[in-house]
Amino acid sequence: xxxxxxxxxxxxxxxxxxxxxxxxxxxxxxxxxxxxxxxxxxxxxxxxxxxxxxxxxxxxxxxxxxxxxxxxxxxxxxxxxxxxxxxxxxxxxxxxxxxxxxxxxxxxxxxxxxxxxxxxxxxxxxxxxxxxxxxxxxxxxxxxxxxxxxxxxxxxxxxxxxxxxxxxxxxxxxxxxxxxxxxxxxxxxxxxxxxxxxxxxxxxxxxxxxxxxxxxxxxxxxxxxxxxxxxxxxxxxxxxxxxxxxxxxxxxxxxxxxxxxxxxxxxxxxxxxxxxxxxxxxxxxxxxxxxxxxxxxxxxxxxxxxxxxxxxxxxxxxxxxxxxxxxxxxxxxxxxxxxxxxxxxxxxxxxxxxxxxxxxxxxxxxxxxxxxxxxxxxxxxxxxxxxxxxxxxxxxxxxxxxxxxxxxxxxxxxxxxxxxxxxxxxxxxxxxxxxxxxxxxxxxxxxxxxxxxxxxxxxxxxxxxxxxxxxxxxxxxxxxxxxxxxxxxxxxxxxxxxxxxxxxxxxxxxxxxxxxxxxxxxxxxxxxxxxxxxxxxxxxxxxxxxxxxxxxxxxxxxxxxxxxxxxxxxxxxxxxxxxxxxxxxxxxxxxxxxxxxxxxxxxxxxxxxxxxxxxxxxxxxxxxxxxxxxxxxxxxxxxxxxxxxxxxxxxxxxxxxxxxxxxxxxxxxxxxxxxxxxxxxxxxxxxxxxxxxxxxxxxxxxxxxxxxxxxxxxxxxxxxxxxxxxxxxxxxxxx
Numbered sequence: 001x002x003x004x005x006x007x008x009x010x011x012x013x014x015x016x017x018x019x020x021x022x023x024x025x026x027x028x029x030x031x032x033x034x035x036x037x038x039x040x041x042x043x044x045x046x047x048x049x050x051x052x053x054x055x056x057x058x059x060x061x062x063x064x065x066x067x068x069x070x071x072x073x074x075x076x077x078x079x080x081x082x083x084x085x086x087x088x089x090x091x092x093x094x095x096x097x098x099x100x101x102x103x104x105x106x107x108x109x110x111x112x113x114x115x116x117x118x119x120x121x122x123x124x125x126x127x128x129x130x131x132x133x134x135x136x137x138x139x140x141x142x143x144x145x146x147x148x149x150x151x152x153x154x155x156x157x158x159x160x161x162x163x164x165x166x167x168x169x170x171x172x173x174x175x176x177x178x179x180x181x182x183x184x185x186x187x188x189x190x191x192x193x194x195x196x197x198x199x200x201x202x203x204x205x206x207x208x209x210x211x212x213x214x215x216x217x218x219x220x221x222x223x224x225x226x227x228x229x230x231x232x233x234x235x236x237x238x239x240x241x242x243x244x245x246x247x248x249x250x251x252x253x254x255x256x257x258x259x260x261x262x263x264x265x266x267x268x269x270x271x272x273x274x275x276x277x278x279x280x281x282x283x284x285x286x287x288x289x290x291x292x293x294x295x296x297x298x299x300x301x302x303x304x305x306x307x308x309x310x311x312x313x314x315x316x317x318x319x320x321x322x323x324x325x326x327x328x329x330x331x332x333x334x335x336x337x338x339x340x341x342x343x344x345x346x347x348x349x350x351x352x353x354x355x356x357x358x359x360x361x362x363x364x365x366x367x368x369x370x371x372x373x374x375x376x377x378x379x380x381x382x383x384x385x386x387x388x389x390x391x392x393x394x395x396x397x398x399x400x401x402x403x404x405x406x407x408x409x410x411x412x413x414x415x416x417x418x419x420x421x422x423x424x425x426x427x428x429x430x431x432x433x434x435x436x437x438x439x440x441x442x443x444x445x446x447x448x449x450x451x452x453x454x455x456x457x458x459x460x461x462x463x464x465x466x467x468x469x470x471x472x473x474x475x476x477x478x479x480x481x482x483x484x485x486x487x488x489x490x491x492x493x494x495x496x497x498x499x500x501x502x503x504x505x506x507x508x509x510x511x512x513x514x515x516x517x518x519x520x521x522x523x524x525x526x527x528x529x530x531x532x533x534x535x536x537x538x539x540x541x542x543x544x545x546x547x548x549x550x551x552x553x554x555x556x557x558x559x560x561x562x563x564x565x566x567x568x569x570x571x572x573x574x575x576x577x578x579x580x581x582x583x584x585x586x587x588x589x590x591x592x593x594x595x596x597x598x599x600x601x602x603x604x605x606x607x608x609x610x611x612x613x614x615x616x617x618x619x620x621x622x623x624x625x626x627x628x629x630x631x632x633x634x635x636x637x638x639x640x641x642x643x644x645x646x647x648x649x650x651x652x653x654x655x656x657x658x659x660x661x662x663x664x665x666x667x668x669x670x671x672x673x674x675x676x677x678x679x680x681x682x683x684x685x686x687x688x689x690x691x692x693x694x695x696x697x698x699x700x701x702x703x704x705x706x707x708x709x710x711x712x713x714x715x716x717x718x719x720x721x722x723x724x725x726x727x728x729x730x731x732x733x734x735x
Contacts, residue, residue, distance in 0.1 A: 017070055020048050022057040023109035027097075029060040033075040040076075043084035045118055047077045056118055058085060058108060082118045083299045085111065086318055088354040095353060096346060101707055101727045102339040110314040110339060116288070117295040126152030126183035127173055134175035140164045144172055152183045186293035189303045192275035194247050198240055199274075205233050208381035212241035212359060215379075216248060216322065221352045225328075225373055226361040228383025230592025231390055231556075234361045235267075237383070238324045239274050241359055245322040246304055252321040253298070256307045257343060259330035260550065261285055265531050267554070268307055275305065282308030282315060285527050310335060310343035313350065321356045323347045327553055328360035328369060329585050334732045342730065344369075363592060364585035367578075367634065368641040370627055386596070393563070393594040393601035395619050397610045409506055410498045415564045415604050416510065423514055423543060427599065428559040431503055431546045432590045433566040436472060436520045438464035438502045439495030442480075449486035451493065455690035462495045463522060464502075470522075474689050503566055504546045511544065519547040552590040558597040563590060568605040568615060576734055577639050580614045581630055587618055638699065640730060644706045647731040648696040648714075649683070652723040655692045661723040662694040668716040672709050674701035685735050691724075695734075 018040050021029035032048050034040050042061045047054050054077055085093075093111060097104035112118075129148045134141060143162035147153075153161070155169040162168070172178045201209060208226060215222050228234040242254045258267055261283050272278045280294045280303035294315070297303035301318035308315070310333050313323075325333070325344050333343040344360065351358035360369055360378075372378040386392065403412050411419075411431075422429045439462045442451040451460040453471035460469035462480060470477045483490045495502070504518045517533055524530035530550065537545050540559045545551065571583040587605065595601020607615055617626035635642045650665070652658040662680035669677045679696035686693055700706045710727060719725050 017063070017073060018076070019060040019062045020046060020057040020076065021060040021108055022048075022050055022055060022105055023112045024050075024055075024105045025103040026105035027103045029057075029062070029104075031073050033070060033073045035076055035079065038076075038079060040079070041084070043086060043090050045080035045082045045084065047080060049074050049077060056080060056112070058090075058112075061090065080118050081120070083301070083316070083318065085316055088320070088350075089316060091353060092350050095349065096339070096341065098707065099346075099349070100339055100341050100729055101710060106339050107314075110311060111316055113291070113295060117292050120296075121185045121292070123182045124154055124185045126154055126181050127158060127169060127178040128152050128181060130177055130179040132176045134172060134177045136175075140168045141172055141177075144169050145177060148178060152181045154183070185289065186296050189280050189297055190277035192243075192246060192277045192279075192305050194243055194275075196274070196276045198243070199236050201236060201240075202233065202385075202387055204383050204385065205237050205387070208237045208383060209240040211379075211381050212238065212357075213244040215357050216241060216244045219355075221355050221357060222379060223348050223351065223358045223360065223372070223377070224379045224381060225365055225369055226359060226381050226383065227365055227373075228361070228363060229386060229392060230363045230589065231386040231392075231596045232363070232383035233387045234363075234383060235270060235326070236274075237381070238326070238359050238361055239271065241357075242305065242322060242324065243275070245357075249319065249321055251301055251319045252304065253301065253317050253319050254305050254322045254324070255312060255315075255317070255320060256305075256324045256326065257310060257312060257333070257347065258307065258326050258554075259309070259332035260554070261309065261527055264307070264309075265527055266534070271305065271307060277305075279303075279305040279307045282306060282312040284309065284311075313343050313346055320350075320354065322359070323351055323356075324359045324361065326361050329362045329364055329366040330553075331582065331732055336728075336733060340726065340728045342732070345730070364588045364623070366585075367581055367627060367630055371631065371641045390596055390598075391600055392621065393591055393603045395591055395603045395605065395621065397568075397615055397619050398604055398606045399610045400606050400608045410503055410566055411506060411510070411564070412606055415606060418562055418564065418602065418604055419511070419544065422562045423511065425561075426559075427561040428537070428540065428542065428557060429544045429562040429564065430551065430557075430560055430590070430593060431507065431544060431564045431566055432548075432552070433498065433500050433503055433546070434549050434570055434586065435497075435499045435567070436463075436522050436548055437461040437470065437499040438505075439497050439499055441496040442469060442493050443496060444484035444487060444489070444492045445494045446489050446492040447484060447487040449484055451485075455687065457685050457687045461499065464495075464505075465523075473685070498566065500546045500548060507544055507546060514543040515541060516544045516546065517542040519545060519551050521548070521550060524550075549586060549590070551593070552586055555593060556596055557593055559599075560594055560596070561599050561601050563594045563601070563603040565590065565603070565605040568607040569609055569612075572609070572612065572614070577634070577637075578732065580612075580626075584614045584618065584623070584626055587614075588623070591618070638701065641702075643702055644700045644704060645730055646698040646700075646706055646710060647728040647734070648679075648698065648710075649693060649726045649728065650680070650695075650719075650723055651688075651691040651693045651726075653691055654722045657720055657722045658692050658694055661717075661719055662696075665696070665713075665717050665719075669713055670709070670716070672700070672704070674704045675699070675706075675709055683735060697731075697734075 018034050019029035020032050040059045044059045093107045097107045147161040155166045158169045159166045226234045245254050282294050299316040325347050328344050335341050348358050373380045398412050398414050405412050419429045441459050442462050453474050453476040458471050458473040467480050484492050507516050519533050524533050591603035676699045680694045683693035683695045
């Protein structure tokens with residue numbers, strides 16, 4: 001018989017039958033028998049049989065034994081010695097699954113990552129100086145003894161620090177000069193120094209920081225936007241809010257989300273400088289051991305300050321009291337695979353459900369956030385000026401119809417002249433083109449054949465430095481062939497259009513004596529390589545940097561006084577409802593890199609559409625007018641934030657089954673007040689990785705429960721196993 005009791009003073013502890021949720025694409029937990037005498041409560045980790053395997057899961061809320069009598073239930077095999085998930089997080093997992101229309105087990109997997117994090121690793125042997133001197137001393141041994149201190153280090157770490165082999169450190173241990181001690185392979189993170197003073201704040205910064213700190217002292221949920229121009233010191237303001245949250249509660253944890261891995265290392269350094277201790281990091285470039293350390297320390301409540309990418313939102317915080325979302329407008333916060341979600345929106349939801357504040361920060365906030373401020377759902381703190389008296393750059397448009405580049409070139413005469421002036425003055429220039437590689441399209445000038453990825457409709461991008469053709473959607477790569485694969489004629493494959501490598505080729509030909517660098521995820525594929533290039537730019541070692549959007553935000557280059565946008569029109573194509581907004585955000589961010597120190601900055605935008613509203617707003621420095629026009633357009637069409645959208649993507653290797661599934665789904669769409677179903681239609685990229693793709697777009701009034709409508713609709717049709725279906729609430733990609 002099922003029993004729910006209060007055991008050992010813990011409400012919700014259960015004996016008998018319990019529900020267990022597994023980190024698998026499952027829509028519900030399963031019933032199990034608790035071990036005899038065990039006291040289980042929601043959030044606890046257990047090991048239980050599922051099919052032929054024993055896998056970790058989490059005890060879930062609800063009374064077990066609903067689906068089968070206890071006599072037929074399997075028993076939980078073991079209880080894992082790990083901190084349980086808190087009730088706020090369990091609630092957030094359930095809510096996220098419902099909102100994104102994803103299996104709740106898939107959301108749990110984002111929290112658990114893998115079962116490895118639950119296993120406490122074996123202790124390691126570390127070494128400290130014993131005070132004794134070895135009978136024989138060498139230079140290598142002296143180097144190890146200098147590297148050793150009172151904090152234990154493994155032999156490998158000591159050897160790396162001293163620049164010697166492990167054997168030298170182990171030899172000193174045998175000689176008695178080093179003393180062996182046990183150390184945790186996942187050492188605790190140093191506690192932030194909350195008495196440490198931050199940087200001096202300007203009047204605007206102080207006002208914004210005081211506002212945020214007062215909200216934290218009052219308690220409860222409120223979302224606040226720090227709306228500050230580039231270089232206005234938003235980071236210093238929200239770090240003061242983080243300090244206040246950590247001071248208010250000795251067990252509080254704070255999460256700062258940042259959009260790009262390229263920003264991680266310099267940002268971690270800024271946080272460490274503010275608090276005298278490095279925050280716990282979380283991003284995809286960490287090693288398995290580093291990720292385990294952060295996960296475990298967060299789960300134990302010991303990692304009080306965490307900086308991470310979007311998935312850090314699903315770390316097992318024990319006492320999360322503040323979330324800060326930097327660059328809240330950034331599309332990198334949108335997860336497109338697996339559980340499809342937007343980290344900014346889920347951060348606000350997590351704060352609202354758990355009753356703690358959320359801070360959003362941006363120089364170019366999203367229209368959704370601006371409308372939430374205008375309608376009173378969010379608060380705002382403005383930073384209208386750059387710190388230290390620096391001025392915003394002057395932005396001018398270059399009409400490419402009137403002053404086109406030379407034949408075969410991509411830089412117009414006015415832009416070339418402006419770079420010449422910067423080189424003469426010893427100042428830096430940034431040429432921005434958000435297109436990787438040498439050329440975005442390769443075609444045969446004899447037969448017109450376009451080089452595409454196998455089993456995909458995606459174009460292969462030429463990377464001339466490596467002499468390869470690469471698909472940036474699928475990752476496919478091949479050497480550039482000498483002959484066209486269609487007509488077999490040699491030397492007819494022609495690159496079309498520019499990428500950063502092609503612009504760099506032109507720059508090197510024009511300015512052979514200048515130091516020229518290229519920065520993209522291809523040329524700097526690791527955080528270390530990217531950091532080296534950014535450090536060289538910041539240190540004034542580079543005269544002209546040609547870069548993609550990885551250089552558009554969060555970087556400070558004191559010597560940079562000119563930004564040239566090679567193709568400002570690039571982001572306006574494709575029919576995306578946010579195309580103009582994203583173009584404004586990206587170009588405002590990248591032009592904002594200029595003139596952030598003593599010397600004034602200038603930005604030149606090459607465009608064939610100088611009368612486009614987005615470019616006129618950039619040149620006039622009138623963001624509010626642009627957002628007002630964009631809001632009016634969205635309002636007339638009832639698009640977000642004045643309406644709701646959902647996308648349904650069907651994909652299959654069997655085009656016949658795909659077409660049939662799309663027709664069946666269209667026929668089953670229920671009539672709904674305030675709901676329009678558009679489609680099915682072929683996706684703009686119809687074939688990707690061997691799968692054909694069909695899309696629906698569902699448009700609804702803002703007051704419509706869109707998830708309820710979709711659940712009703714999708715429950716009416718059984719999708720064949722050969723067809724995969726994905727639901728995207730509030731889509732950002734329409735490809």
